[in-house]
Amino acid sequence: MPVEPLNLFFCDQYHFPLPDGHKFPLTKYRLLREKLSSDERFRIQPAELATREDVLRVHDPTFVDGFLEGTLPPAAMRRIGFPGSPELVKRILASVGSTLCAARSAIRTGFGGTLAGGTHHAYRNEGSGFCVFNDLAIAISTLRAEADLKKASIIDLDVHQGDGTASIFSDDPDVFTLSLHGERNFPLRKQVSTLDIPLPDGTSDGEYLEALRPALTKAFDFGPEVVFFQAGVDALATDSLGRLGLSPEGMAARDELVIGEVRRRNIPLVITLGGGYSNPIELTVAAHSRTFLTAADVYSPCASI
Numbered sequence: 001m002p003v004e005p006l007n008l009f010f011c012d013q014y015h016f017p018l019p020d021g022h023k024f025p026l027t028k029y030r031l032l033r034e035k036l037s038s039d040e041r042f043r044i045q046p047a048e049l050a051t052r053e054d055v056l057r058v059h060d061p062t063f064v065d066g067f068l069e070g071t072l073p074p075a076a077m078r079r080i081g082f083p084g085s086p087e088l089v090k091r092i093l094a095s096v097g098s099t100l101c102a103a104r105s106a107i108r109t110g111f112g113g114t115l116a117g118g119t120h121h122a123y124r125n126e127g128s129g130f131c132v133f134n135d136l137a138i139a140i141s142t143l144r145a146e147a148d149l150k151k152a153s154i155i156d157l158d159v160h161q162g163d164g165t166a167s168i169f170s171d172d173p174d175v176f177t178l179s180l181h182g183e184r185n186f187p188l189r190k191q192v193s194t195l196d197i198p199l200p201d202g203t204s205d206g207e208y209l210e211a212l213r214p215a216l217t218k219a220f221d222f223g224p225e226v227v228f229f230q231a232g233v234d235a236l237a238t239d240s241l242g243r244l245g246l247s248p249e250g251m252a253a254r255d256e257l258v259i260g261e262v263r264r265r266n267i268p269l270v271i272t273l274g275g276g277y278s279n280p281i282e283l284t285v286a287a288h289s290r291t292f293l294t295a296a297d298v299y300s301p302c303a304s305i
């Protein structure tokens, strides 16, 4: 029986300039797309740009227009961490658009992935930590406007707390925000998610998975109609910003647990990237790629036979 390929979306065709030595791993997006491109279990497509109206479903108009027009104050751009440019504006809209495409695919087919996004440090009225607009929040707001859908769970396993997401949904009883993160890591001032699991420096595979299992159960018992998995891979021991101690095998076990449980419960799933700052960058790319390969194994186990 033929199995439909999984829809993945990308935005790395929109380049933006960064100074030499900048710690944002810009090349990982292209490397990841290239690594997955030969696997027939994926249909990899360019993202459509998000519109100003999409972004305004979540963000403050003064902030949105300031960013789009390049007139944000220097302090606001420093907080984001990227130098402003017209190319950056296009890339950010494509990154949000990629998550929107993935979210629509999830509602249509049960699964959608973006090879970007997971920009969870973005607040309603400001960006932070390489995040300008919050794609997770924009996608949930858009699905609510377009589809008959109310409840969503966000499983944020980036090593940094999903502070922007927690803040945006703090008064929304229909969104469950779960964040497993390094307690001593950025951001210094944490927000209150529905469920926060702060982890000590050096947390091992076993300790991590032990903390994740009961937290996941709570995120599913909430009864979401869609699940967003922010699959940052900066909890790897090799990550230069991570402080935790996961092995590539532990990271793969994390992905199998999350994706397997979502599939078992038959809930539409959106997977986004998140952070990943391992040195060399190939370690980050391999871990991100493993997330999507796990999804392919779970959703189309017979396709490669």
Ligand SMILES: [Zn+2]
Pocket: 158, 159, 160, 232, 234, 274, 275, 276
């Ligand atoms: Zn991170």
